[in-house]
Amino acid sequence: MTETITFKLNGKSTTITVDGDRKLLWVLRTDLGLTGTKYGCGRYLCGACTVVIDREAVRSCMLPVREVRGKEVTTIEGLAKGDQLHPLQKAFAEHGAVQCGFCTPGMIMNAYALLLRNPKATREQIIAGMEDNLCRCSAHQRIVKAIESVAAR
Amino acid sequence: MGKTESSIAAKLDRRDFMKFVGGGLVIFFTVESPAEAAQGARPKGFGFGGPGGGAPPDVNAYLRIGEDGKITVFTGKIEQGQGNMTALAQMAADELDVPLESVHMIMGDTDLCPWDMGTFGSMSIRIFGPALRSAAAEARAVLLEMAAEQLKVDKGRLKIEKGVIYSGSDRQSRVTYAQLTKGQKITRKLEQKPAPKPVSQFTLIGQSPVRVDAIEKVTGKARFTGDLRFPGLMYAKVLRPPAHGATLKSADTSEADKYPGATVINQDGLIAVLHEDPEAAEKALDTIKAEFDVPESTLDENNIFEHLVKVAAKPQELERKGDLAAGEKASATLFEAEYLNGYGAHASIETHTAVAKMEGGKLTVWISTQTPFPAQQEIARTLGMQPDKVRVITPYVGGGFGGKSTGLQALEAARLAKITGKPVQVSYNRAEEFFYDSFRPAAIVRIKSGVDANGKMCLWDYHVYYAGSRAAEQFYDVPHNLMRTYGSWMGGGATKAHPFATGAWRAPGANINVFARESQIDIMAARLKVDPLEFRLKNCSDARMRRVLEAAAERFGYKPAVGPSGRGIGIACGIDAESYVAEIAEISVDKGNDIKVRRIVAAQDMGVAVNPTGAIMQMEGCIMMGLGYTLSEDIRFKGGKILTANFDDYSVPKFSNLPEIDAFLVRNDDLPPKGGGEPAIVPVGGAIANALFDAIGVRVFQMPLTPERIARAAKNA
Ligand code: FES
Ligand code: FES
Numbered sequence: 053m054t055e056t057i058t059f060k061l062n063g064k065s066t067t068i069t070v071d072g073d074r075k076l077l078w079v080l081r082t083d084l085g086l087t088g089t090k091y092g093c094g095r096y097l098c099g100a101c102t103v104v105i106d107r108e109a110v111r112s113c114m115l116p117v118r119e120v121r122g123k124e125v126t127t128i129e130g131l132a133k134g135d136q137l138h139p140l141q142k143a144f145a146e147h148g149a150v151q152c153g154f155c156t157p158g159m160i161m162n163a164y165a166l167l168l169r170n171p172k173a174t175r176e177q178i179i180a181g182m183e184d185n186l187c188r189c190s191a192h193q194r195i196v197k198a199i200e201s202v203a204a205r
Numbered sequence: 206m207g208k209t210e211s212s213i214a215a216k217l218d219r220r221d222f223m224k225f226v227g228g229g230l231v232i233f234f235t236v237e238s239p240a241e242a243a244q245g246a247r248p249k250g251f252g253f254g255g256p257g258g259g260a261p262p263d264v265n266a267y268l269r270i271g272e273d274g275k276i277t278v279f280t281g282k283i284e285q286g287q288g289n290m291t292a293l294a295q296m297a298a299d300e301l302d303v304p305l306e307s308v309h310m311i312m313g314d315t316d317l318c319p320w321d322m323g324t325f326g327s328m329s330i331r332i333f334g335p336a337l338r339s340a341a342a343e344a345r346a347v348l349l350e351m352a353a354e355q356l357k358v359d360k361g362r363l364k365i366e367k368g369v370i371y372s373g374s375d376r377q378s379r380v381t382y383a384q385l386t387k388g389q390k391i392t393r394k395l396e397q398k399p400a401p402k403p404v405s406q407f408t409l410i411g412q413s414p415v416r417v418d419a420i421e422k423v424t425g426k427a428r429f430t431g432d433l434r435f436p437g438l439m440y441a442k443v444l445r446p447p448a449h450g451a452t453l454k455s456a457d458t459s460e461a462d463k464y465p466g467a468t469v470i471n472q473d474g475l476i477a478v479l480h481e482d483p484e485a486a487e488k489a490l491d492t493i494k495a496e497f498d499v500p501e502s503t504l505d506e507n508n509i510f511e512h513l514v515k516v517a518a519k520p521q522e523l524e525r526k527g528d529l530a531a532g533e534k535a536s537a538t539l540f541e542a543e544y545l546n547g548y549g550a551h552a553s554i555e556t557h558t559a560v561a562k563m564e565g566g567k568l569t570v571w572i573s574t575q576t577p578f579p580a581q582q583e584i585a586r587t588l589g590m591q592p593d594k595v596r597v598i599t600p601y602v603g604g605g606f607g608g609k610s611t612g613l614q615a616l617e618a619a620r621l622a623k624i625t626g627k628p629v630q631v632s633y634n635r636a637e638e639f640f641y642d643s644f645r646p647a648a649i650v651r652i653k654s655g656v657d658a659n660g661k662m663c664l665w666d667y668h669v670y671y672a673g674s675r676a677a678e679q680f681y682d683v684p685h686n687l688m689r690t691y692g693s694w695m696g697g698g699a700t701k702a703h704p705f706a707t708g709a710w711r712a713p714g715a716n717i718n719v720f721a722r723e724s725q726i727d728i729m730a731a732r733l734k735v736d737p738l739e740f741r742l743k744n745c746s747d748a749r750m751r752r753v754l755e756a757a758a759e760r761f762g763y764k765p766a767v768g769p770s771g772r773g774i775g776i777a778c779g780i781d782a783e784s785y786v787a788e789i790a791e792i793s794v795d796k797g798n799d800i801k802v803r804r805i806v807a808a809q810d811m812g813v814a815v816n817p818t819g820a821i822m823q824m825e826g827c828i829m830m831g832l833g834y835t836l837s838e839d840i841r842f843k844g845g846k847i848l849t850a851n852f853d854d855y856s857v858p859k860f861s862n863l864p865e866i867d868a869f870l871v872r873n874d875d876l877p878p879k880g881g882g883e884p885a886i887v888p889v890g891g892a893i894a895n896a897l898f899d900a901i902g903v904r905v906f907q908m909p910l911t912p913e914r915i916a917r918a919a920k921n922a
Contacts, residue, residue, distance in 0.1 A: 078484050082440075087432035088425020090603075092554045093635045097852040100554055128425035137423070145419035148822045152286025153422030154429060154555040154603030179860045186852060188554050188604045189286045190829030192863045194822065 059120045061086075062130025072118030077101045079117045080127060088128035088157045092186065099185030102158040103127050109165035128157035131164065139202045140164055147198035151189035159185050163199045173203045229271040229386040230347060233319075233394045234340040266319055266333070268297060268340045270348070274368055274383025276301060276308045281321025281578055282333060283313035284418060285602035285609065287882045288819040289324070291416045295816060296334050299409035300341030300401055302365040303382070305417070313577040313599025323576035325607060325709060331782060331880050334815065338401040346399055351385045404813060404874045413818030418601065430558040430573045430600050435628040438560070439468070440483035441621050442490040444476040445637060449705040449845030451497040460492035470624055477621055479629060487634075502844025504704055506547050509647050513670055516702050520689035523667075523674045532664030532685025536655025539664070540729055544652075544721035545907040546672075546890075548703075548840035549645035549710055549833075550849070552857055555603020557641065558632040559615040561622035568623065569596045572615045575605045580612060584619045595619075606830075607709030611643050636850040643708030644840055646694050648672035650721035654683075660733055662744045669718060671702065676715030676781045676887050681726070681744045704845045711827070712883035715781050716834055716890055720908060723777035723891030727768065727898060736765035737776050737895065749810050749873070753787040754778055756871045757808035761789045768899045773803075775896030777888035782880020784811040785871075788828070790864075790892040794900050798912035798919070800836055802864040802893060807885050809868070812876030824868035824885035831889025832858045836909050 058067045061084070070079055080086045080103070092100030094113045101113040104126040131138040140160050143149070150156050159182070166173060166181040173181065178199045187195065266280040278297050284290040294308040301308075311317050313324075345365070352370040353360040362373045370385075372378035404411075421427040444456065453474065461469045461478050467489040468479040476493065480486035504512055533539065561570045568590065574580050574597070581597040584590070602609060618631040633641065648671040655664030665679055665686040673693030679686050694707065694714040710716075730740035738758055745751060754776075757763075766772065773794065778787035791804040805828050814820045837856045841848040849855045868885065890908050898904050903919045 074482070074484055078482065081432075082482060085434060086425075087428070087434070090429075090554070091431070091556070091632075093852055095635070095851055095853070097635075098554060128423075132424055137420075141423040144423045145415050148413075148416070148818055150416065150419050150422045151288070151822065151826060152553070152555070152604040153418065153427050153601065154286075154553070156422050157425045160423060179863065182860045184859070186554060186857055186859065188552055188606070188830070188857060190826040190858060191822070192829050192858070192860055193825050193866050196860070196863065 055118060057118055057121045059122060060124040062126055068117075070117060072116055074117050076103070076112040076115045076117045076120060076125075080112065086127050086129050090154055090157060092155070092158075097184070097186075098155075098158075099162055100155055100158040102161040102185065104161050104165045107165060107168050109162045126161070126164075128161055131160065138164070139205070140167070140199070143198040143201050144195070147194045147201065149191050149194040149198040151191050155185065155187045155189075159187065159195055167199070167203060171203065173199070175200055178203065227271060228388070228390050229269055230344060230389060230391045231267055231269045231393070232340040232344050233267045233392065234336050266321070266337065266340075268337070268344060270344055270382055270386050272383065272387050272389070274307075274381055274386060276303060277311055278308065278337065279311045279318045280333065281313055281315075281318045282324045283575060283577065283599045283602055285324065285575060285605040287823060288416055288816065290418055291414070292815045292819055293334065293337060294417055295409045295412070295414070296338050297341045299407055300338050301345055301368070302408070303368040305409060305414055307368060310417070313574075314596070315577055315581045315598075316596045320578050323579060323610060324605070325575055325610065331878055334878055335401075339399060342399040342401045343393060347391065347393065348382060348385055352380050355380055355385070410813070410815050411817065413816050416819070422601075428600050429555055429603050430560060430571045431555070431630065431632050433560050433571055433600065435560075435562060438628045438630060439479040439481060439625065440486045441477045441479045441617065441629050441631050442483070442486040443617055443631065444490060444493055444495055445640065446497050447846060448499045451499045451845065454496040454498055456493055456495040458493050461489045464489035464492065468625065470621060472624060475617065475620060477617065479621065479625065479627070483632075499846070500844065502704060505843050506839060506841050509547070510545055510649055513647060513702055514649060517670050517691040520668070520691050523677065523688040523690050524679060525687050526683070527685035529664065529666050529685055529687050532655055532666075532683075535657050535663040535685070537658040538729075538732060539653065539655045540725065540732070541653045542651075542725060542728065542906060544650040544717065544724060545648070546717040546720070546834070547647050548707070548842070549838050550639055550642045550840055550855055551604075551606045551608025551710060552638070552642075552852070552855060553604030553606060553608060556633040556635065556638040557609065557612055557614045558630065559612065559618040560628060560630045561615075561618035562628040563622045563626055567594050567596065568619060569598065570615055570619050571598045571600055572612060573602045573609055574599055574612055574615065575602065575607070575609045580615055584616060587616050588619055588623055606711040607713060608642055610708060611706065613641055635852070639840075639849050639851070639855065640847045641706070643706040645710030645713070646671045646703055646707035648694075648714065648717045650717055652721060652725045654725055654729060656729055656733060660735060660740070660743060662729070669721075672714035672717045675713055675718065676779050677718040677722070678780065680747045680750055680780060681741070682746055704842065705847065711830065712781050712887050715779065715883070715887040716831070717908070719777060719779040719887040720890035720894060723779070723888065724894050724904070724906070727775070727895045728904065731768045731898070734767045736767055738763060739765060741776065741778070749785045750778060750780070750787070753785045753808040753810050753871050757787040757789050757806050760808065760867060760869065761806040763789060768895070769902035770899055773896050773900030775892045775894065775899055777891030777895060779884070779887040781884040781887045784809055784879040784881065784884040786810075786884045786888060788885070788888040788892045790889075790896045792893060792896040792900060794897065794915070798915040800893065800897060800910060800915075802832060802862070804865040804867070805889070805892070807866070807868040808871050809885055810871040810873045811881050811884070812879040813874050814870050814881075815878050817870060820870060820881045821868050823881045825866050827883065827885035828866050828868065828889055829858050829863065831886045832862055832864075832893075834908060835890040835893045837911070839909050839911075
């Protein structure tokens with residue numbers, strides 16, 4: 053059913069008129085042109101579609117878009133402040149935590165929420181918190197190091 | 206420049222070509238790869254798809270120094286995560302003495318780049334790299350010649366710094382690359398190879414700058430195929446059969462026809478629903494009532510091996526030395542074993558995707574592919590179009606590992622765009638991705654080996670089914686050795702052995718070959734009550750192999766012990782893409798027979814490392830990915846029906862599986878760069894299987910080494 057949904061997207065108030073059953077992932081990727089958030093499995097199994105909603109990491113692939121009404125959604129496109137990369141983005145680039153880069157937006161958004169909750173996360177907590185984000189290029193070692201380097205600050 | 210211009214370059218239609226590439230200095234070059242040679246001549250009409258045309262047909266790539274002094278490398282290779290975009294730019298920049306940022310890579314565009322067979326086999330740096338460096342050296346020589354003329358000094362006195370040529374120490378007498386190339390239209394074809402810089406003069410090669418694609422990738426700006434947006438873009442979902450080999454009996458699309466906004470296409474066996482919302486396309490597709498004839502088959506992941514051996518192709522000799530009968534006679538102890546590995550998926554996080562767009566009789570197709578030129582050829586053939594009317598562009602590829610060489614989705618997008626006249630995207634969902642994957646084939650290795658009274662290997666009778674020869678060549682000293690292959694990973698030979706498509710998977714066939722050989726070596730060492738490292742060194746005189754084995758042992762802090770020692774330490778080594786690698790794994794096994802890999806030390810000799818950190822990243826990735834084929838990944842199927850549909854029934858390595866990985870390079874600057882994207886994956890299975898035996902005295906002969914298999918083997922032990 054078509055409905056009007058207002059929410060905050062990457063800091064800007066956004067209003068869309070869509071079928072509220074549609075999944076946030078596809079509304080972001082098609083209607084809103086934010087293609088940084090990726091599809092990998094569609095079943096909560098890979099984390100490629102992770103965005104942050106009200107400071108929590110959420111898989112957008114199965115989330116009906118009406119659920120974001122009145123909430124604050126941050127996607128990978130909204131993480132940098134202008135040209136100023138977020139420390140996690142910098143750390144991923146500098147630690148070589150990026151290979152093909154397809155899992156990267158989901159990884160960074162998941163890590164972002166993790167550190168919001170627990171800014172001093174330990175290695176064990178990082179590993180546990182990132183567990184359900186898959187990286188087939190298998191850059192895990194460097195992803196953990198990148199997140200650790202930000203958590204240590 | 207008349208006197209140095211090569212005759213071939215003179216034959217080019219330079220005007221057209223230069224208009225097309227935009228002036229400056231262009232060096233064409235050719236890369237001869239063994240794989241290419243094996244495939245024979247390149248197809249006619251695909252020498253160069255560009256509208257300007259005119260590049261010599263035997264050219265694979267070219268390098269341009271534009272009128273602005275900027276350097277662009279045009280290559281059909283693609284970036285799929287392995288970092289070749291950065292490493293190749295580094296090579297060109299180093300040779301030309303310009304900063305890395307001055308080099309721009311144009312990759313995998315069939316209109317802009319000359320023909321290339323594809324990106325696989327760890328060949329970008331190893332085989333393409335040297336040719337690129339030579340081309341850059343040639344460009345540098347031309348520029349120096351021009352500068353000498355302009356500055357009126359002897360060539361020998363010139364110095365280059367960051368794209369500026371100085372006359373000796375006179376900082377005033379200078380000319381930039383841009384000044385030299387301005388208004389020029391020079392083409393050269395690299396004929397004799399000028400000597401590129403020696404290792405001692407490298408400035409960028411051997412460094413590890415941040416990857417050139419990193420910023421785009423961490424900000425979400427990097428465009429993968431599925432991220433392309435065009436006005437009027439339609440998302441297509443295609444009706445899929447329930448099993449390979451199934452045939453469509455009937456399809457009722459009447460509900461889909463009525464679905465708001467949906468366009469249903471039903472042509473020559475292709476039934477698809479197009480919609481501007483991908484979810485709606487999927488929903489509309491679900492309303493189609495289709496009936497298929499599904500062939501009966503009892504084959505599954507358990508009985509497939511028996512079937513495969515039964516229908517195997519005639520053997521081909523891979524290696525023959527001495528005489529098996531003599532080897533058997535010389536043996537004091539004989540060992541016989543069979544090793545198995547099921548089907549494996551590539552499971553890139555990006556699924557196969559393509560977008561096609563028809564404009565004025567020209568079809569452009571963006572594809573997540575490792576092989577843009579073969580794809581162009583296939584699309585042209587399927588659609589009955591002239592090759593120069595089909596352009597394939599390869600955006601960033603979200604992981605390939607050998608799996609993005611085939612692509613039904615590209616043909617479908619192309620057909621649908623041609624039929625509808627609209628831009629069309631076809632992107633597999635995860636279930637389609639598993640269904641249409643070209644799996645790493647199930648494979649079997651049978652070995653009979655023998656050791657003489659002095660503990661020296663004297664017999665190696667090796668049979669490999671469906672994995673081929675990669676990494677199988679025997680580097681241990683065995684006087685009597687016969688190795689035979691029955692079909693390869695490429696399609697399994699003449700017989701239609703596999704119930705579905707198979708193909709290359711990161712280091713194709715090598716993983717089972719190394720798992721089998723290195724397990725067999727350990728079995729012999731344990732029976733002779735010799736430490737497995739000592740046994741290897743005793744039977745191997747290959748200096749590069751000894752060096753990586755010793756380096757890994759030293760780094761690991763390896764203490765000799767006869768297996769099973771209870772410590773859970775295992776060794777394996779191998780050669781792949783001309784690189785040597787040795788790995789030592791340390792594991793523990795819990796009560797439920799679950800293996801936890803605690804640490805892996807890996808030593809690799811890959812000749813000159815162009816980007817050492819990049820190379821180590823690849824090694825780490827190989828090791829982590831290797832845990833998957835070793836411990837958990839196995840495709841389940843019933844005949845042509847693929848039961849594995851998503852990541853919940855195909856478990857790839859996750860963060861909690863991450864061992865402490867200590868990967869390092871054993872320097873060898875005497876050799877040009879060797880492969881780096883695959884070698885370190887090949888010993889993972891063997892090292893862990895050997896560590897399992899060392900931990901609990903149980904030998905498992907089939908990967909993945911699942912808890913069930915370990916329990917079963919323990920019971921039978
Ligand atoms: S696409 Fe959402 S979890 Fe995989
Ligand atoms: S970098 Fe390729 S999937 Fe993670």
